[in-house]
Amino acid sequence: xxxxxxxxxxxxxxxxxxxxxxRGLTARILELGEELRGEGVAxxxxxxxxxxxxxxxxxxxxxxxxxxGIAATLAKSQEDRxxxxxxxxxxxxxxxxxxxxREGVTEGGGMDAAGAELNLETLRQQIAQALRDGHxxxxxxxxxxxxxxxxxxxxGSGVIGVDVQRIRRALGLRAEPQPDLPPDDPRADGLPRxxxxxxxxxxxxxxxxxxxxxxxxxxxxRPLNELDRALPSGPLQDxxxxxxVVAQLKRRLKTQGHELRGRKRHAQVDVRKTMRASLETGGxxxxxxYKPVRPRRPEIYxxxxxxxxxxxxxxxxxxxxxxxxxxxxxxxxxxFIERISEVTDVFQRERNFKAVSExxxxxxxVADVSGYTDYGRVWSEFAGLVEDDLHPRATVIVLGDxxxxxxxxxxxxxAQVAAKAGRTFWLNPEPRLYWNYGDSVIAAxxxxxxxFECWTTGQLEDFVKALTRPVRN
Amino acid sequence: MTGPSIDADTGPSxxxxxxxxxxxxxxxxxxxxxxxxxxxxxxxxxxxxxxxxGVGKTELAKALAQYLGRTLVRLQCYExxxxxxxxxxxxxxxxxxxxxAEADGAGWEQVQDDIFGAEFLLQRPxxxxxxxxxxxxxxxxxxxxxxxxxxxxxxxxxxDFQLSIPELGRFEARTRPVVLLTxxxxxxxxxxxxxxxLYLWLDYPSLEHELEIVxxxxxxxxxxxxxxxxEVIAMVRELDLKKPPSIAESIDWARALLLLxxxxxxxxxxTETMSIIVKHRTDLDVVAERVGVKLGVGAxxxx
Numbered sequence: 001x002x003x004x005x006x007x008x009x010x011x012x013x014x015x016x017x018x019x020x021x022x023r024g025l026t027a028r029i030l031e032l033g034e035e036l037r038g039e040g041v042a043x044x045x046x047x048x049x050x051x052x053x054x055x056x057x058x059x060x061x062x063x064x065x066x067x068x069g070i071a072a073t074l075a076k077s078q079e080d081r082x083x084x085x086x087x088x089x090x091x092x093x094x095x096x097x098x099x100x101x102r103e104g105v106t107e108g109g110g111m112d113a114a115g116a117e118l119n120l121e122t123l124r125q126q127i128a129q130a131l132r133d134g135h136x137x138x139x140x141x142x143x144x145x146x147x148x149x150x151x152x153x154x155x156g157s158g159v160i161g162v163d164v165q166r167i168r169r170a171l172g173l174r175a176e177p178q179p180d181l182p183p184d185d186p187r188a189d190g191l192p193r194x195x196x197x198x199x200x201x202x203x204x205x206x207x208x209x210x211x212x213x214x215x216x217x218x219x220x221x222r223p224l225n226e227l228d229r230a231l232p233s234g235p236l237q238d239x240x241x242x243x244x245v246v247a248q249l250k251r252r253l254k255t256q257g258h259e260l261r262g263r264k265r266h267a268q269v270d271v272r273k274t275m276r277a278s279l280e281t282g283g284x285x286x287x288x289x290y291k292p293v294r295p296r297r298p299e300i301y302x303x304x305x306x307x308x309x310x311x312x313x314x315x316x317x318x319x320x321x322x323x324x325x326x327x328x329x330x331x332x333x334x335x336f337i338e339r340i341s342e343v344t345d346v347f348q349r350e351r352n353f354k355a356v357s358e359x360x361x362x363x364x365x366v367a368d369v370s371g372y373t374d375y376g377r378v379w380s381e382f383a384g385l386v387e388d389d390l391h392p393r394a395t396v397i398v399l400g401d402x403x404x405x406x407x408x409x410x411x412x413x414x415a416q417v418a419a420k421a422g423r424t425f426w427l428n429p430e431p432r433l434y435w436n437y438g439d440s441v442i443a444a445x446x447x448x449x450x451x452f453e454c455w456t457t458g459q460l461e462d463f464v465k466a467l468t469r470p471v472r473n
Numbered sequence: 474m475t476g477p478s479i480d481a482d483t484g485p486s487x488x489x490x491x492x493x494x495x496x497x498x499x500x501x502x503x504x505x506x507x508x509x510x511x512x513x514x515x516x517x518x519x520x521x522x523x524x525x526x527g528v529g530k531t532e533l534a535k536a537l538a539q540y541l542g543r544t545l546v547r548l549q550c551y552e553x554x555x556x557x558x559x560x561x562x563x564x565x566x567x568x569x570x571x572x573x574a575e576a577d578g579a580g581w582e583q584v585q586d587d588i589f590g591a592e593f594l595l596q597r598p599x600x601x602x603x604x605x606x607x608x609x610x611x612x613x614x615x616x617x618x619x620x621x622x623x624x625x626x627x628x629x630x631x632x633d634f635q636l637s638i639p640e641l642g643r644f645e646a647r648t649r650p651v652v653l654l655t656x657x658x659x660x661x662x663x664x665x666x667x668x669x670x671l672y673l674w675l676d677y678p679s680l681e682h683e684l685e686i687v688x689x690x691x692x693x694x695x696x697x698x699x700x701x702x703x704e705v706i707a708m709v710r711e712l713d714l715k716k717p718p719s720i721a722e723s724i725d726w727a728r729a730l731l732l733l734x735x736x737x738x739x740x741x742x743x744t745e746t747m748s749i750i751v752k753h754r755t756d757l758d759v760v761a762e763r764v765g766v767k768l769g770v771g772a773x774x775x776x
Contacts, residue, residue: 042664044668046668047668050516050518050671053516054512054516057511057512057515057516058488058508058512064504065488065504065508068504068505068508068509069508069509069512071505071672072505072508072509072512072671072672072673073671073672075672076521076667076668076670076672077523077661077667077672078523078658078674081672081674134679284569284573285569286566286569286570288565
């Protein structure tokens with residue numbers, strides 16, 4: 001259904017000339033697709049065709065099925081699904097309001113008269129309870145009541161976001177525990193963050209609806225903001241996210257080398273052995289002998305900076321290191337500040353991450369005189385320790401910020417190490433913006449290895465991708 | 474939509490039908506699960522099911538097969554899976570014997586035509602699903618474990634339900650299978666594959682839903698214990714664990730409690746049986762510390 005680009009745009013955000021816009025459900029679905037594309041969801045024509053096919057099976061009058069059916073065809077990942085939900089709500093909310101304005105239908109404030117007599121404390125309790133239970137329909141009704149009770153009818157600040165926050169504060173909805181409340185109050189242990197966000201969205205929607213009703217025009221549509229778009233996460237989930245990425249890293253590393261390409265994917269016949277076996281059957285090779293596929297056992301050397309300049313990143317790095325140890329037998333780990341110290345056996349002895357970090361802090365024997373990293377010394381010691389063991393199948397991973405405190409970086413020794421090892425990676429916990437400022441000498445090392453900035457789990461994933469990329473040879 | 478259509482008589486006619494049908498074989502579908510399954514049978518599109526481990530992705534395929542009265546053909550994916558193990562392989566020995574047996578007399582042409590016939594083909598799961606006389610349910614489990622080349626190979630099968638065998642030509646499906654692909658999200662699947670599928674995200678069920686599931690599988694458990702059980706499970710899933718308990722583990726736990734004759738989940742019962750739902754030593758410590766306290770493990774130990 002080709003349309004000129006100008007009308008596409010018009011259809012996208014309500015349109016300047018809604019009367020001439022194509023009518024009917026088909027056009028609406030196409031607009032929805034356009035809006036999803038605008039938010040970065042890859043919606044192809046084939047997906048839209050699928051959506052239409054779904055609509056043939058699902059009655060459009062059944063809202064839940066209608067939404068799920070379209071979602072199954074248009075949103076193909078969990079992130080996409082989240083964006084889809086937001087866009088879908090926004091789209092049909094606006095469409096309904098537009099129609100209401102055009103037809104002159106108003107809902108009025110039937111609630112408001114009752115609102116005056118509401119017991120505010122009971123309302124607070126009810127809302128908190130609904131949030132606690134995640135009761136969607138009840139939250140919707142209560143959002144209206146809350147606006148009636150706390151919204152200061154007609155004299156809102158004019159900015160919806162401000163009003164939403166004011167009402168939320170007035171209701172005392174917080175994610176943190178509120179110990180001064182009585183223990184049977186549903187708010188005492190803190191409310192689920194996601195439910196609060198959902199309630200805020202409902203408040204916003206209701207306020208928008210009222211505004212549209214008052215002004216009889218649709219406000220300009222805004223793109224989704226980053227906060228809404230992101231999957232819900234709390235501070236606890238950050239560490240969990242690290243674990244997830246690390247678990248993925250483990251799985252990928254474990255199977256590294258198994259994924260043979262091209263002809264090698266198939267088992268190869270060992271001609272010599274097959275001929276030998278064929279002697280039994282009078283020279284007819286009935287039983288085929290295959291060359292055994294020997295999995296590559298990656299050998300990994302990890303060096304981890306634990307000096308004060310990377311304290312916050314150390315925990316992150318140590319957990320990566322810990323996870324790596326779970327899955328490799330041939331792995332040696334070192335921690336360093338001014339000098340280097342091997343901690344392989346600490347990791348082998350302790351299975352618990354907490355114990356490991358304590359043990360390293362206590363008696364890893366990091367010779368720490370000044371507390372400043374000395375990379376030059378670390379390289380020469382590392383080279384001395386592992387020189388004979390390094391070979392082209394070994395991978396060296398350095399975790400550190402490359403801040404030498406003004407000492408000689410000795411990139412030449414690092415170059416020797418990198419040349420002997422098959423691959424060398426550097427993970428830097430600083431944003432790329434700060435690289436090579438001050439005493440950071442990452443540029444000197446970057447020539448010999450692949451350097452990654454790594455301070456979010458997303459970047460850790462990028463590193464995992466690079467690490468498990470098939471080696472070209 | 475050139476392929477054969479599904480027999481309209483045997484397929485479910487409404488979403489409620491399929492939901493009830495899945496229920497009757499012991500699988501309690503969520504709303505979207507029933508809807509997407511219904512669409513898959515109607516539109517003949519594969520379903521891509523994603524979600525955390527242990528939310529019943531594979532069970533869904535089994536339940537669908539049972540409900541539709543079809544055979545379940547299962548292809549378990551793993552790293553390094555190739556065409557020979559997924560599609561078909563020539564039965565080399567049989568071919569060889571055939572040549573040996575005909576060595577004298579028969580012309581080359583005749584033998585060649587002969588040994589590359591359907592008779593010498595070893596069917597692997599995908600081929601079996603296509604060639605089946607009766608419609609089947611095809612489950613391609615953990616598709617994310619294979620590599621991208623394998624995915625590309627699946628595309629022909631998933632969109633047209635046909636296979637090309639160089640020596641024989643094209644094999645078209647006689648019946649249209651219901652196809653489910655499951656993924657644990659180990660890696661991002663290709664757009665091409667996703668485009669051909671309906672998407673279904675299965676998450677841990679809500680409290681009420683899980684309660685229903687537990688009750689279905691352990692009907693003798695009292696309401697109070699069952700409710701407490703799912704509440705504890707929900708609490709445990711909130712924690713940052715290596716492996717959060719799956720639905721199967723909740724059911725196992727419920728059955729274990731039945732065997733033990735527990736009439737309440739208190740601190741003692743919980744410490745004794747928590748190894749059923751938590752499978753890592755470090756996780757055990759975390760759970761004992763965070764959840765056990767709430768159930769009064771400390772009080773039980775001191776008292």
